[in-house]
Amino acid sequence: MGAERSYSPLAQAARSALAGCDKVPGSRKPDPMLVADGVRREFGGIVAVDVEHIEVQRGSITALIGPNGAGKTTLFNLLSGFDTPSTGTWSFDGRNMAKVASHKTAALGMVRTFQLTKSLTKLTVIENMRLGATGQRGEKWWNGLFSATWKKQEAEITARAETLLERFKLSHMRDEFAGALSGGQRKLLEMARALMTDPTLVMLDEPMAGVNPALKQSLNDHIRGLRDEGMTVLFVEHDMDMVHDVSDWVIVMAEGRVIAEGTPDDISKNPAVIDAYLGAHQGRSLMEEGA
Amino acid sequence: MDWSLIFENTLKGFIGINAVYFAIAALGLNVQFGYTGLLNFGQAGFMACGAYGLGMTAQYFEISMWWGIPLGIVFSVGLGLLMGIPTLRLRADYLAIVTIAAAEIIRLVVRSVRFKHYFGGSDGINNFSQSFRDLGNKVGIDEATRYGFSPFRFTGRELWTLIIGWLLVALLGFFVYKLMKSPWGRVLKAIREDEDAVRSLGKNVYSYKMQSLILGGILGTISGMIFALDRAAVQPDNYSRDVTFYILTALVLGGVARVSGSIVGPMIFWGIFTFLDNFMREVADDPIRIGNFQVMDSTDVGPLNFILIGLTLILLMVFRPQGVFGDRKEMAFDGR
Structure with a gap:
């Protein structure tokens, strides 16, 4: 799919940089925009997020995927300053964000949207x-x-x-x-409003949730447009087609951890990812399990 | 039945000093509740700040009454900070609880015997407003003369307070209108809708909520000053919970998030209130009986009037939730 598409020089540079990265959880990127180390968030006794190390390559579109309850949105909240981790450090564009209040991130160039659209x-x-x-x-x-x-x-x-x-x-x-506005138009409005802050990093929390298929295509184009203008995009998504279509790099989470990283093509073949989404016992009948 | 008297009193209720001080306090509540979504149930506390700011100049400090104006404003800023710092980071309901409690604490403190020296206890303070009267006499509105024509007939004393009062309403109304049309007001309205969205766009939500709470509080303070000057007295029990709720009723009647609503709402509120009061007093002049059972006499008029005001509010909420000036279309987007 991606092969026949033309990329802007910036996007091309990011894609080729990513092609040379190790396809393992916590892989190092040549020019990371966002880096998190040992970020851990607990709610009572439950560990929602426990990420050893992640990096987001500048100028790329990075997707954060995982089954329900994997901790994607929690990690998202932590990285955007809307929640504070129990332990860990994270930095944006070389600046330590641990002590930066959530309302100050926008002025630094980091902006986010929400899973449930917040059009006013x-x-x-x-x-x-x-x-x-x-x-x-x-x-x-x-x-x-x-x-x-x-x-x-x-x-x-x-x-x-x-x-x-x-x-x-x-x-x-x-x-x-x-x-x-309709649900899809609200998504567009929220994205457009986020762009009013002149961001360098755009974080989208489930941009495709509740959007009809026709609009999905144009949303995809808009997201690619952001990258082609030199912005870095990090998004959480469930829609695998969209992830495959639009992202340059995919980070997979399950049970609060990063279990895999790689290009969309690698990820769709990765057995750990298939297990996480469908359960480790897929393909075998329940009778064979012997309870 | 004396219809001309009822008519005259109703008109006076419509533009009287009660409508004035309600309108200023309602403007303040509108900034907080209508535009920012902050539930301040303690507007009476802010009004007390203003009234006691004026009163204490005579009771305790023994300085000119005019110092009471900055003093009252300082009190209300302090009160706003005190209530806002712990609660504005929390959900809206906490502010509601804290404000209602704080206003009651203020009332109980100022009426206590222990602090009688400062606040005059339950007798209040009543020897502070002479400078205001003198100023009125000086500009040529004599206290004792009667001005106007029927049905608008006021003593010079009433007229002077009314002129100052309505001037303040116009000035402060314009002030709030300008602010709400500005980008500052836009941030407040956005906070009312969804504060997380506003935070994600880089606005310090906490600071804006504090500014709104204090600005609304200062308006409440000015309202309390006008009230105290009109009565030439500061009485602790004039600043109890029900005052806040009547003002809220008047605001909702006019329509929230509209400057015109917070001015006309109180006028209609007091117009209806005065009309019902006068009308029922005339009706119940002779006790109404059905057989041997006495249905109503003049002592029942007050309570019945409040029942009818409550009924009005209920009917309003059912049939016209947007108030007199609200926009029905806007109301329709409430379910998020």
């Missing part, structure tokens, strides 16, 4: 977009009163928002409440 339903689509811009002067209350201090910046933000809405084919909904 009682704000219009354009207001949703404007909200995404960082460093707005008018977001200080003392400036808020004096529109002269932020009108110009607001116009720039609006122009940028309109370009993005155009790209995500949401322009016709500009002045509608976000609550009036």
Whole structure:
């Protein structure tokens, strides 16, 4: 599938860099954007995530997959600063993120979306977009009163928002409440809004959940578009077709650990992954198991 | 039945000082609840901050009353921080519990015998407002003269407070309107919808919630000052829970997340309240009886009025949840 597709030079560089990496859990990448070490999160007595080492290659699309309860979303929350691990360190673009508050990550260039879309339903689509811009002067209350201090910046933000809405084919909904959008359009809006922060790393939590097949294709194209512009994408997904179609590298989790890493083609043949998804005893009848 | 009296009193209720101080407090609640989604059930506590800020200038500090304005604002900022720091990181319900408790603590402290020296105990404070009256006389609105024409007839004393009050309503209403149209207001509205989404976009949600709580609290404080100046007295029991809930009722009546709603809501609230009160008093002038059973006399009017206000709120929630000024379309997106 990927063979006939043309890649931007940046994407091509990332793909060839990844091709030379070891296909083992915790493999080292030539130019990692996001690195986590010994990250462990416990809820009471249950260990939700226990990852020794992972790296995400700059400029690539990395998929994080695994069966339900594998700890993907928990790891996602940890890496984006929305949750704090019990132990471990992680860094983004060389900066240690352990002490960085979750609201500061966006200014550093890391932005995330959510599994259940969080479009702000009682704000219009354009207001949703404007909200995404960082460093707005008018977001200080003392400036808020004096529109002269932020009108110009607001116009720039609006122009940028309109370009993005155009790209995500949401322009016709500009002045509608976000609550009036369909599920798939909300996913698009959330992605577009995240891009308003000018990120270098985009983290998408199940971008395909609840999206109809026609829209899935265009979402895929959008995700590839992000990479081709030089952004790094990390996403959690269940939809294996989509993972195979869009990702450059796949990290597989099961029971809180990373059990495999590799290119999509390697992963789909990896016996450990098949076991994790379908159970180790597949192919044998229950009678043979002898209880 | 004296219809002209009922009519006159109703009109006065509509634009009277009660509507004024309700409107300012409702603006504050609107910032917190309507725009940011913070459940502040202790607006009466913030109002007490303002009233006692003014009152304490005479009772304890023995300085000019005008110092009471910054003093009250300092009190309310302190109260906002005190309530906000532990609760704003938690779910909305915790703030509701803490605010209702804090307002009651304030009321019980200021009416206690132990602190009578500072707050005047349950007698309150009533010798502080002369500078405000003097200013009114100086600008030419004489306290004792009657102004206006029927049905708008006020004493100079009432008129002066009303003018200042409505000017403040207009000014503060404009202030809130401008803020909510700004990017700052946009962040608040977004927090009301989903604070995690806002955090992921790089906004310090905690700080914004604190700003909203304090701004709404300061508006409550100003409301408390107007109330105290009108009565020329500070009474601890004027700042009990029910005040907060009446103001909330008036706000919902007008429509939340609308500046016009928080101004017109209180006007309608007091218009209906005064009308019912006057009307029922006329009706129950002679006790109403069915046979030997006395259904109602004039002492029942007060409680019945509150029952009817409660009924109004219920009917409103069922048939027009968006209030007078709300947008039905907007309400429809509540289920997330």
